[in-house]
Amino acid sequence: MKLGFASFIMGLFVMTACTQPAHNSTTDAGEAPAPNRIPLPQAVLPDGFAVDLELALTPEEISNGLMFRPSLRENRGMLFLFDQPRLPAFWMKNMLIPLDLVFLDGAGAVVDVITDVQPCAADPCPNYPPSNPSQAVLEIRAGSAAAHGLEIGAVIQFERVPGYPVREAETEGLDGN
Numbered sequence: 001m002k003l004g005f006a007s008f009i010m011g012l013f014v015m016t017a018c019t020q021p022a023h024n025s026t027t028d029a030g031e032a033p034a035p036n037r038i039p040l041p042q043a044v045l046p047d048g049f050a051v052d053l054e055l056a057l058t059p060e061e062i063s064n065g066l067m068f069r070p071s072l073r074e075n076r077g078m079l080f081l082f083d084q085p086r087l088p089a090f091w092m093k094n095m096l097i098p099l100d101l102v103f104l105d106g107a108g109a110v111v112d113v114i115t116d117v118q119p120c121a122a123d124p125c126p127n128y129p130p131s132n133p134s135q136a137v138l139e140i141r142a143g144s145a146a147a148h149g150l151e152i153g154a155v156i157q158f159e160r161v162p163g164y165p166v167r168e169a170e171t172e173g174l175d176g177n
Contacts, residue, residue, distance in 0.1 A: 043077065043138060044157040045148040051140060055161065056080040066139055067094040077140040081164055085135045089127035095119040098142035102150050103130035106166035110154045116142045136164060 040052040056062045056078055066078050082088065090101055096119055103112040112130035120126070130137075138156070150156070158164055 039160060041079070041160040042158070043079065044159065045150060046154045046156070047148050049075075049148050051075055051077045051138075051144075053077055053079045053138075053161070065090075066097070066099070068096060070096050072097050072099075072141045074141055074144060077138055077144075079158075079161065079164075080137040080139070081161075082135050085133035087129050087133055088137060089129040090117075090137065090139075091125045091127050092117055092120040093123070093125040099139050100142055100145040100150070101128055101130075102138040102140065102145055102156075103132070103134035104136040104138060104156065105133075106135040106164075108136075108156045108158055108165040110150055110152050110156070112152065113145050113150055115145050135166065 041055055043051045043053055045051065052075055054077075056065060062080055065080070066072065080088070085106065088103075092099070098116055098118050101114040101117055102110055103114075105111050111132040111134050114128050114130075117128055144150075
């Protein structure tokens with residue numbers, strides 16, 4: 001009887017070990033989405049290149065960003081969304097990979113780009129704020145901004161990003177009109 005129970009437990013262990021984990025887009029920015037899954041949010045860059053996005057919406061997601069990631073595929077990135085335009089300062093503490101920071105207004109137009117931001121190994125880590133207020137920040141692999149024509153004034157199209165870009169009717173009340 002013990003042999004049967006031991007075989008059952010071993011079989012259960014093997015089945016569990018071979019089962020694919022559920023894909024969570026917030027755990028590995030370098031992983032491609034599994035087939036037959038809901039498509040990820042995307043940024044379509046000016047040259048037509050599509051970047052699958054993780055969204056940073058909550059204070060915890062915004063605080064953690066892409067920290068501790070060993071790599072980032074060229075077609076992956078993280079989009080930080082804010083409820084109002086601001087001057088967010090980003091830093092590279094606990095980062096393992098260099099990034100380009102693309103600061104965007106509410107319509108998806110680039111207001112600033114900071115390229116090749118290197119990981120910070122020791123405190124104090126420098127901050128990287130934009131020169132103009134932004135409502136979103138796109139973090140992509142270093143070198144991607146130049147490779148895909150991301151410069152001030154360029155417009156990025158977004159797909160499956162709830163509430164962004166902000167519609168004109170939503171921004172009219174913000175400036176007093």
